[in-house]
Amino acid sequence: MDTPSTRTPSADAGPIIEVAHLHRRYGRHLAVADVSFTVERGEIVGLLGPNGAGKSTILRILSAYMPGTSGTVKVAGYDVTREAHAVRRRIGYMPENNPLHTDLRVREYLKFRGRLKGLGIRRSRSRADVVLEQCGLTHVSRQMIGTLSKGYRQRVGLADALIHEPELIILDEPTIGLDPHQIRAFRNLLRTLGGDHTILLSSHILHEVEMTSTRVLIINEGRIVVSGAPADLRQRIAGAGEVLAEIQAEGTALEAGLRELAGLRECVLSPMEEDYWHCRLMPRSTEDLRPAVHELAARQGWRLRELGLRRLTLEDVFVHMTSGDEEMEGWE
Amino acid sequence: MTAWWTLLRRELGAYLLSLTGYVILTAVAFLLGVGFTLVVLAYNGDSLTVPLTELFYSTLFFWLILLVATPMITMRLFAQERATGTYETLMTCPVGELSVVLAKFAAGLLFYTVMWIPLIVCLLIVHRYTAEGTAFDWWPVASTSLGILLMGALYVAIGCLASALTRSQIVAAILSFAIGLTLFLLSFAEYSLGPRGGWLADAARYVSMLDHMEDFVRGVVDTRRITFYLSLTFLFLFLTVKVVEGRRWRRST
Numbered sequence: 403m404d405t406p407s408t409r410t411p412s413a414d415a416g417p418i419i420e421v422a423h424l425h426r427r428y429g430r431h432l433a434v435a436d437v438s439f440t441v442e443r444g445e446i447v448g449l450l451g452p453n454g455a456g457k458s459t460i461l462r463i464l465s466a467y468m469p470g471t472s473g474t475v476k477v478a479g480y481d482v483t484r485e486a487h488a489v490r491r492r493i494g495y496m497p498e499n500n501p502l503h504t505d506l507r508v509r510e511y512l513k514f515r516g517r518l519k520g521l522g523i524r525r526s527r528s529r530a531d532v533v534l535e536q537c538g539l540t541h542v543s544r545q546m547i548g549t550l551s552k553g554y555r556q557r558v559g560l561a562d563a564l565i566h567e568p569e570l571i572i573l574d575e576p577t578i579g580l581d582p583h584q585i586r587a588f589r590n591l592l593r594t595l596g597g598d599h600t601i602l603l604s605s606h607i608l609h610e611v612e613m614t615s616t617r618v619l620i621i622n623e624g625r626i627v628v629s630g631a632p633a634d635l636r637q638r639i640a641g642a643g644e645v646l647a648e649i650q651a652e653g654t655a656l657e658a659g660l661r662e663l664a665g666l667r668e669c670v671l672s673p674m675e676e677d678y679w680h681c682r683l684m685p686r687s688t689e690d691l692r693p694a695v696h697e698l699a700a701r702q703g704w705r706l707r708e709l710g711l712r713r714l715t716l717e718d719v720f721v722h723m724t725s726g727d728e729e730m731e732g733w734e
Numbered sequence: 735m736t737a738w739w740t741l742l743r744r745e746l747g748a749y750l751l752s753l754t755g756y757v758i759l760t761a762v763a764f765l766l767g768v769g770f771t772l773v774v775l776a777y778n779g780d781s782l783t784v785p786l787t788e789l790f791y792s793t794l795f796f797w798l799i800l801l802v803a804t805p806m807i808t809m810r811l812f813a814q815e816r817a818t819g820t821y822e823t824l825m826t827c828p829v830g831e832l833s834v835v836l837a838k839f840a841a842g843l844l845f846y847t848v849m850w851i852p853l854i855v856c857l858l859i860v861h862r863y864t865a866e867g868t869a870f871d872w873w874p875v876a877s878t879s880l881g882i883l884l885m886g887a888l889y890v891a892i893g894c895l896a897s898a899l900t901r902s903q904i905v906a907a908i909l910s911f912a913i914g915l916t917l918f919l920l921s922f923a924e925y926s927l928g929p930r931g932g933w934l935a936d937a938a939r940y941v942s943m944l945d946h947m948e949d950f951v952r953g954v955v956d957t958r959r960i961t962f963y964l965s966l967t968f969l970f971l972f973l974t975v976k977v978v979e980g981r982r983w984r985r986s987t
Contacts, residue, residue, distance in 0.1 A: 465826045490828040497826075501819030503744075505751040517740040518827045562823070 416479050418443050418570050418600045419464065424473035426459050426624075433459045434470065435624040441617075443569075446596045448611030449604040450720065451621035457604040458498050460621075461574045464602070465495040478569050491520065494563030498574040500556055504548030508539055508558055511547055512565055519566040526565070533561040537591060553584035560591065564599075571595070573603040577610055589614055608720045620720060643713040645683040645691045648674065650705040656681075659698055665689045678707065738833040738840075745811070745841030755845070758806050762799055763852040769795035770856040787857070787878040788951040796947075799849075800885055801914055807845055808893020809907040811838040812978075816901040831978045835894065839971060842890040843883075850882055874953040881950030884963035885943065889914050891970035898977045918943055 419441035426434035434456045441447050449457045463470045464477060466486040474481065480488040503511055509530055516526030534540045537557040542550060547558060556576060563571050576592075577585045592614050595601065605611050611618055612632045619629045628635065649656060653671070656679055660669050667686040671679050685691050692709055699706040749755035773790055790796065815821040824834065857875055889910075896910035897903075923938035924945075939945060946959045 462822075467822060467826050487828050487830075490826055493826070495823070495826045497819060497822045499819055501821075501823060503748075503820060505748065514740060514744055515823075515827075518737055518824075518829060520736070520828055 417441060418445075418478055419602065420474070420476040421460075421464075422474045424460070424463065424470045424475055426456070426463060427471045433624050434463075437473075437621070437624070437626055439619060439626060439629065441570075441600065441602060443600050444597065445617055446592070446601045446603070446615045447617045447619060448615030449602065449619050449621060450608060450611045451604075451606060453606055455606075455621045456624040457606075457621060458574050459624075461495075461572050461602070461604055462497075465493050465572050466490050467495075491566075492569045493572055494566065494568035494570070495572045496559040496563045496574060496576060498578070500559035500576075502547050502555060502558060502562075505546070507544050507546055508550070509534060509543040511558065512561055515562045516565045521566055529565050529567070533564045536564065536595075537561040538587075552579050553581070553587065556580060556584070556588060557591070560588075564595075569600065571599055571601045573601065575605060576603055577605065577607070585610070643690075643711045644685070645681075645695060646708070646710045646712055647681045647683065647695055647699075647706065648678050648708040649681060649699055650676065650678045650707070651699075651702065652677070653679065655702075656704070659702060660695075663691065663694050663698065665691060665694070735833075737827075737829040738837045741829070741834060741837035742840050742844075745838055746844060748810070749807075749841070749845050754806070754810070758803055758845075759849055762803055762849045765795050765799055766850075766852045766856060769793045770853075774860075787874045788948075790853070790856075791878070791947055791951040797918065800882075800889060801911065801918060803849060804846060804886065804889040804893055804914065805896070805907040805910040807849075808842050808890055808897055808910055809903040810897070811842060811894055812897040813901055813903045813906045817903070831975050835898075835971060835975045835978055839890060839894050839974075842893060843887055846886040846890055847883065850879075850886075853882075854879070871953070874951060877950045877953045877955050880955065881947055881959075884960065884967075885947070887967045888917075888963050888970070891967045891974070892917075894974045895970050895977065898974050898981075917941070921945065 417440040419439070421440070422438050424434055424437045425432065437456075437460060449460065451457050462468050463475055463482060466477075466482045466489045469483045476482070477489045478492045480492070482489050503514075506514065512530040512533060513526050516529050517523070521529060531540075534543050537560055539554065539557055539561060542554055547555065550558065560573070560576065563573065577588050580588060589610070592601065592603070596614075596616075603611070603614070615632065617629065617631050618635060620627050651659075653673070657669070657671055660666065660671075660681060660683065663683075665686050666683055668684040670682040674680050681695075683691050683695065690711065692711060696706065696709060698704075769790060772793060812821070815824060854875075892913050893906070893910040896913065897906040899909065900906050920938060921942040921944040924935055924942055927935040927938060929935075940958075941962070946962070949956055949959060
């Protein structure tokens with residue numbers, strides 16, 4: 403019997419998660435379609451997608467709760483279907499909606515879960531105290547879980563996921579139903595765990611994932627549409643922001659002039675006071691249009707009172723990627 | 735083994751931490767008490783020609799408790815965990831399906847056993863207030879207890895299967911009650927088939943729980959009866975394990 407503390411060195415070396423061509427079918431519905439990705443140790447990866455995109459399905463397959471229809475999934479080098487036991491020993495999984503035994507006290511529950519996950523009596527006791535401390539639950543450790551607020555219950559779920567010192571922590575929608583304060587607290591908690599732990603979490607709230615994850619996988623209709631570090635994703639589209647300008651000029655001349663700009667895909671003019679026009683200029687590529695606009699205005703003698711770039715946020719990418727919008731294709 | 739023991743303790747705790755557990759215990763204690771009182775009143779002062787256990791068994795209460803209380807005990811075992819979602823946290827622990835099923839079965843059977851304690855108390859009262867050697871004999875009490883235990887094991891196993899099949903506790907209770915009642919009603923097939931029933935009547939006699947219990951309360955311990963209950967219990971537990979395994983590998987929700 404191997405325990406998390408006596409891992410084989412070979413299993414330690416490789417990536418913690420390897421998913422290759424995973425499919426999952428529910429009857430006729432294809433919930434997960436040809437998903438492949440790897441997660442290295444120490445990463446915090448966010449699985450992001452609208453509701454029903456297949457996030458929970460992927461996480462359930464990873465935690466050896468149910469099998470995929472086809473494809474291979476390995477956690478810490480172990481196959482989730484053939485070596486499910488070894489996989490379960492190495493993961494701490496918190497399902498969506500975080501089901502708990504509401505008739506137990508917090509510490510009691512954690513000890514029970516520790517024992518269930520193969521810790522000895524003394525070890526589960528000491529680990530329960532450690533995770534209680536870690537998750538800020540010490541002062542409610544004797545309270546019944548049923549009487550706890552949603553935020554505290556979420557922490558109990560996380561403490562449960564941590565108790566047997568798993569190599570990989572899988573959290574399905576960990577902040578759903580929390581208020582902004584609780585979300586912030588939970589996020590900070592996750593951040594303190596990062597570094598020593600590999601965490602895979604899912605969310606349909608982009609901000610959430612952006613704040614906590616070192617890498618984001620955006621998933622839609624069972625497929626991974628784009629992946630990368632949040633900063634990277636933003637970088638890749640940084641130049642693609644639209645230019646906003648306010649120019650004082652004669653309408654038709656202005657429009658004609660702007661349309662001449664190389665690299666312009668689309669421009670929208672709306673009249674403002676005193677012959678000023680509010681112009682939204684969308685570039686064709688990742689080029690920054692501001693210098694060209696400035697030059698044009700100077701050449702024509704137009705008065706330019708505002709020139710700015712509205713960078714696309716990750717939220718824009720997410721919305722575009724997951725609404726089937728063609729506009730942003732080719733960034734993957 | 736550790737997982738089994740941990741789960742068993744948790745399951746027993748769940749009975750004792752919930753109101754349902756106490757309601758069942760109280761209701762059964764009440765029914766047993768009523769049955770006992772009726773027996774005592776009916777034979778007040780008369781001398782008994784048969785063991786006391788047989789008298790008690792011939793009241794309806796005995797079968798009522800077996801048929802109605804067992805589904806109530808077992809309905810929550812799997813169905814509740816699936817409804818609340820804790821089934822998912824349980825099944826993503828390094829715990830085998832067999833341990834889970836055996837822990838739940840053992841917890842159900844233990845609770846069932848505890849439920850019968852008032853009967854033993856009733857018999858002890860008789861023992862205390864009757865002259866030595868008249869109404870009370872230890873052997874029929876022991877064999878009756880064995881019979882109650884064996885039947886309970888079978889009915890708890892049936893309840894496990896029913897609970898594993900659905901996420902609704904009500905459906906689980908109805909299902910196990912239906913299976914249990916069918917099995918019980920087979921006892922009467924022997925009489926319906928009549929003397930010319932042939933091998934069917936023989937088969938019916940073999941599975942007749944009424945006949946089995948009649949033996950047990952008279953102090954007759956027949957290995958055929960023991961084999962019958964144990965093998966059926968194993969069958970239903972085996973089916974439960976298969977259902978739980980099957981769910982793990984072919985889940986649709």
